[in-house]
Amino acid sequence: xxxxxxxxxxxxxxxxxxxxxxxxxxxxxxxxxxxxxxxxxxxxxxxxxxxxxxxxxxxxxxxxxxxxxxxxxxxxxxxxxxxxxxxxxxxxxxxxxxxxxxxxxxxxxxxxxxxxxxxxxxxxxxxxxxxxxxxxxxxxxxxxxxxxxxxxxxxxxxxxxxxxxxxxxxxxxxxxxxxxxxxxxxxxxxxxxxxxxxxxxxxxxxxxxxxxxxxxxxxxxxxxxxxxxxxxxxxxxxxxxxxxxxxxxxxxxxxxxxxxxxxxxxxxxxxxxxxxxxxxxxxxxxxxxxxxxxx
Amino acid sequence: xxxxxxxxxxxxxxxxxxxxxxxxxxxxxxxxxxxxxxxxxxxxxxxxxxxxxxxxxxxxxxxxxxxxxxxxxxxxxxxxxxxxxxxxxxxxxxxxxxxxxxxxxxxxxxxxxxxxxxxxxxxxxxxxxxxxxxxxxxxxxxxxxxxxxxxxxxxxxxxxxxxxxxxxxxxxxxxxxxxxxxxxxxxxxxxxxxxxxxxxxxxxxxxxxxxxxxxxxxxxxxxxxxxxxxxxxxxxxxxxxxxxxxxxxxxxxxxxxxxxxxxxxxxxxxxxxxxxxxxxxxxxxxxxxxxxxxxxxxxxxxxxxxxxxxxxxxxxxxxxxxxxxxxxxxxxxxxxxxxxxxxxxxxxxxxxxxxxxxxxxxxxxxxxxxxxxxxxxxxxxxxxxxx
Numbered sequence: 071x072x073x074x075x076x077x078x079x080x081x082x083x084x085x086x087x088x089x090x091x092x093x094x095x096x097x098x099x100x101x102x103x104x105x106x107x108x109x110x111x112x113x114x115x116x117x118x119x120x121x122x123x124x125x126x127x128x129x130x131x132x133x134x135x136x137x138x139x140x141x142x143x144x145x146x147x148x149x150x151x152x153x154x155x156x157x158x159x160x161x162x163x164x165x166x167x168x169x170x171x172x173x174x175x176x177x178x179x180x181x182x183x184x185x186x187x188x189x190x191x192x193x194x195x196x197x198x199x200x201x202x203x204x205x206x207x208x209x210x211x212x213x214x215x216x217x218x219x220x221x222x223x224x225x226x227x228x229x230x231x232x233x234x235x236x237x238x239x240x241x242x243x244x245x246x247x248x249x250x251x252x253x254x255x256x257x258x259x260x261x262x263x264x265x266x267x268x269x270x271x272x273x274x275x276x277x278x279x280x281x282x283x284x285x286x287x288x289x290x291x292x293x294x295x296x297x298x299x300x301x302x303x304x305x306x307x308x309x310x311x312x313x314x315x316x317x318x319x320x321x322x323x324x325x326x327x328x329x330x331x332x333x334x335x336x337x338x339x340x341x342x343x344x345x346x347x348x349x350x351x352x353x354x355x356x357x358x359x360x361x362x363x364x365x
Numbered sequence: 366x367x368x369x370x371x372x373x374x375x376x377x378x379x380x381x382x383x384x385x386x387x388x389x390x391x392x393x394x395x396x397x398x399x400x401x402x403x404x405x406x407x408x409x410x411x412x413x414x415x416x417x418x419x420x421x422x423x424x425x426x427x428x429x430x431x432x433x434x435x436x437x438x439x440x441x442x443x444x445x446x447x448x449x450x451x452x453x454x455x456x457x458x459x460x461x462x463x464x465x466x467x468x469x470x471x472x473x474x475x476x477x478x479x480x481x482x483x484x485x486x487x488x489x490x491x492x493x494x495x496x497x498x499x500x501x502x503x504x505x506x507x508x509x510x511x512x513x514x515x516x517x518x519x520x521x522x523x524x525x526x527x528x529x530x531x532x533x534x535x536x537x538x539x540x541x542x543x544x545x546x547x548x549x550x551x552x553x554x555x556x557x558x559x560x561x562x563x564x565x566x567x568x569x570x571x572x573x574x575x576x577x578x579x580x581x582x583x584x585x586x587x588x589x590x591x592x593x594x595x596x597x598x599x600x601x602x603x604x605x606x607x608x609x610x611x612x613x614x615x616x617x618x619x620x621x622x623x624x625x626x627x628x629x630x631x632x633x634x635x636x637x638x639x640x641x642x643x644x645x646x647x648x649x650x651x652x653x654x655x656x657x658x659x660x661x662x663x664x665x666x667x668x669x670x671x672x673x674x675x676x677x678x679x680x681x682x683x684x685x686x687x688x689x690x691x692x693x694x695x696x697x698x699x700x701x702x703x704x705x706x707x708x709x710x711x712x713x714x715x716x717x718x719x720x721x722x723x724x725x726x727x728x729x730x731x732x733x734x735x736x737x738x739x740x741x742x743x744x745x746x747x748x749x750x751x752x
Contacts, residue, residue: 073580078609082576186400194404195667196596198630205608214608288600288626290405296571332577336537336568 073332077211085217087324088224091317093279093297094304095231096272102248102311103268105166106156106173110181111301112294114144114273118280119289120188126199133201133281134219144277145270151180152269160265181294188291196288216285227278228317231271235313244268248311303347309360319358390437391427391693393418394457395467396474401445405596407470409624409670410493413677414438414467416657416664417685427685430692439463447477454481464693468680470673472496472543475507482506488699490683492676496546504718508702510679510711512643513672515543517726519550522591522617525639525728525740527558529749531589531615535564535582537575537602538593544619547593563587572598575605582611589615596621603631603638614751615639622731623671635731637752643727644675644711645738647746653682654710671729671736679709 073079097111121140122133133140155176163169202215235241243264246254255261279297283289300323305311308319323343330342350358395414398407418436426433439461443450450469457463458481466489469478475494479502482489488506491499495513526534534555538548545567555562563585566578579602582590590613592602599621606616614637621627622640644651646658657678661669669675686707691697706715706723715723728740730749737747 073577076580078580079576082574086574182400189400189404193408194399195408196405196600196624196626198600198626200630200632203604203607203631203634205610212608212610214604217608286604288597288630292401292404296573300573328574328577331574332580336566336572336575336578337540339572340569 074329076332077209079328079332081211081213081217081221083325083328084321085221085324086327087321088221088228089279089282089320090300090304090323091228091320092224092275092282094301094308094316094320095228095313096275096279097298097301098305098308098311098313098316099244099268099272099275101305102313103244104156104160104173104265105169106159106177107170108177108272109174109298109302110177110184110294111276112296112298113181113184114147114276114294115280115283115297116188116289116291116294117147117184118144118277119284119293120192120197120280120291121277122281122284123197123199123289126201133285134223137223137278137281140277140281141274144280145274148269148273149266151273152266155180156269157262157265160262181298185291185294192291194291196290198288199284201285214286216282220282220286223278223282227275231275232314232317240264240267244271245313248313303344305357307347307350307357309357312357312359312361315357315359322358388435390435391429391465391688392437392439392461392463393465393467394439394454394461394463396443396450396453396457396469396478397440398445398470398474399442401443403445403471406493406673409673410470410677412661412665413669413674414681416661417678417681419664420660421685428689430689438467443469443474447471447473450474451477451481454478458482458485458487465684465688467684468492468494468677472498475499475509476502479503479507486695486699488687488695488702490680490687490702492680493673495543499719502719505703506699507719508683508716508721509719510683510709510714510721510724511676512721512724512726513641514720514726515546516550518547518641519552519554521726521740522551522728523554523558523560525749526555526560526589526591526615526617528740529589529615529751531560533561533563533585533587534589534591534615535585535587536562536566536591536593537564537578537582538567539570539595539598540567541570541595544593544595547619551591551593560589568598570595570598572601575601576609579605579609579611583609588613589617591617593619594621595619596624596627599627600630603627603635607631607634612752616752617728620672623673623729623736625667625670628668628731628734633734636733637731637750639728639730639739639749642671642675642729642736643724643738643744644671644679645729645736645746647735647737648712648744649746651710651712653708657710675711679711679714682709683707683714 100108125136204215206213243259247264304320305316308315331339398404421427422435426435441453468491470493472494475491483506491509495511499509538544599618617639622638646655687701691701706713713723714721727744729736730739738744739749
C-alpha cells in the first residue's frame, strides 16, 4: 500500500496523464467543432514524431525548439485535408450521423495512406534518438529530462489552448461552434473559418504530442493506432466535444493506468483500464463530463 | 559472300538467343508484412533479401547447377495476415510460376505457408520462425535455420544466468505468444538451476508505462531481471529502468536490443544488456559474417538486425548453395537442402528434419556499442560482463 504514496508513481501518472490529455485535445477539437471522427489522429502524432526525429537527426536542433515548426507542419496537413476532403463533406452533409459515418471512412483511408506513405519514404524500421535523457533526482523522484520536458510542454500547451478558447474572440467562436453549430451561424460566426482553424489547431497539437513522444519512445509509421484508441477513450470518457472534460479524463486515465498496475498487476492493465471505461459509460453514457443534449 | 553473310547472321542470332536464354532471370517469390502489425519487423528481412539479390546479380548471377542467371525478386504485401501469406504463396507457385521461394516474416506466417509448400512439394528455407510448433510441421519442404527455439532458450538462458552467479530473478513478460512460450520453458529451467523467481508478471503489449512494475522489481532484491519483451516494450523498459536506477548486474531483454535503433536510442546506457541472438560479425570462425555486416551497413546506413536480418540472409545463402548443386528441380533441391552442410554467415548449418542441428542457441551482449556473443562458450566472441 505504501506504493500508493510513492512520488515516483505520481510523477509517472502526471506525465502519462498530461500526454493522454494532449493527444486527446486535438481529436476533441475536431470532433467538437465538426463532428468528424478522426481515426487518423494517431497518424498525425506519428508525423509529428518523424518530423522531430529528422529535425534532430539531420540538424541537431532540439525537438523542443522545433515544436512551432512541427506544429505548423501537421497543422498544414490538417488545413490541406480540410480544404480537399472535408469542406465539401461539412457543407453537403445534413445529418450528424451521416457526417460521422463518412468521416470515419475517410479518415480510415487517410490513416492507411499516411502510414504507407511514411513507410515508403522512411521504411517501417523503428527509429529512435537520444535527447534530454539525463536522469535528475528531485525530492526522491527520479526524472528523465525528456519526461520532465514532456510534462511541462504538455501542461503549457493544454493551458494555452484552454486560455485561448476562453479568452479570445476566435476561441469563443470555437467554443460556440462546439456548443451549437446552428446558433453559432445565427450569431454571425464564420463557421467555415472556425472549422479550418480547429482543424489546424487540432492537428498542430497532435504534432506537438508526437514530437514529445519521439524523445522517449521508438517511432515507426505504424505507431499511431494505440494513440488513436487512447484519445478516443479519453474524449468519450470526458464527454465528446467537452474540451475541459477531455483534459480531466486524460489525466484521470493516466492515473488509473499507473495506480491500477501498482495496486494489482501489469497483467490486468488493459482489463482494468477498459473495464473502468465501459463501466463509466454504462452509468453515464454521455461520459463523465458530457451533457445530454440534442445535436 | 551471300552464304557467308547468312552464316554470320545465323551465328549472331544463335549467340543472341543463347545470351537471351542465359539472361533469363530466376524469379524468387515471397510475401512480406509490408503493412500491418508486423511491418516494423519486416524491413530487417526485406533488406537482407535485397542485399543478397544485389550481391548475386553483381557477381554475375545465381549459379543454377553451373549456369549463371540473374535473380529477380517477386513479392506481395501480406498485410501481416498469415492467411493472406498462404494465399500469396499459392499465387506465387500456381499463377506467377516462380522458380524459388523465400520465407515470409514471423512464426504464424511460416506455419500457414508450410501447408502450401507441402501441398506443391515446393522447397522453402524458412528464417524468422521461432517456436516449438515448428517441430510439428511436416518435414520435407520447409526448414528452419534458427536456433532460437523457446525450450532451448529457457535451458540455455538459465545456464547463462547460473554461470553469471545469478541467484534470484524477476521476470516480466509480454503476453504475446513468443514471450509466453519462452516463459513456459524458462521458469522450470531457472528452478532446475536453483535460481529463485521472486517476481513473475506478464503485461499487455500496449503497456505505456512500467514504473509500477519496475518499482516492484527494484524492491524485490533480485540480482537478475529477465524481460521477455518485444521491441516496443524493450525500448520502454530500457528508458524507465534507467530512470528508476534498475542496476541489477544481469539484465536480459528478449527482442529489441538487436535492432539498430535500440543502440541509437540508448548508446552506452544499454551496455551489458543481454539479448537473444546466435550471430555476430565478431566471430572469426565465420568470416562471411563480417563481410555481410559491412555490406549491409554500406547498403542501408545502419547495422543489420542481428537476429532477423542474419537469419534472412542465411536462408538465402542456403538456397543459393543448394541451387548451385541441384539447379531448380524441386526434388533435387529438396534432397540437397536436406542432406548438405551449408557455409553461412552464422557458420555451418545442417538440417535434421526441419531443424538446424549445428547452430547453438546463443545469447548476445551489448559491449561498448558492439554486439558480442557471450553464450555458449564455443560460439562466444567475448566474455559475459556484468552490468
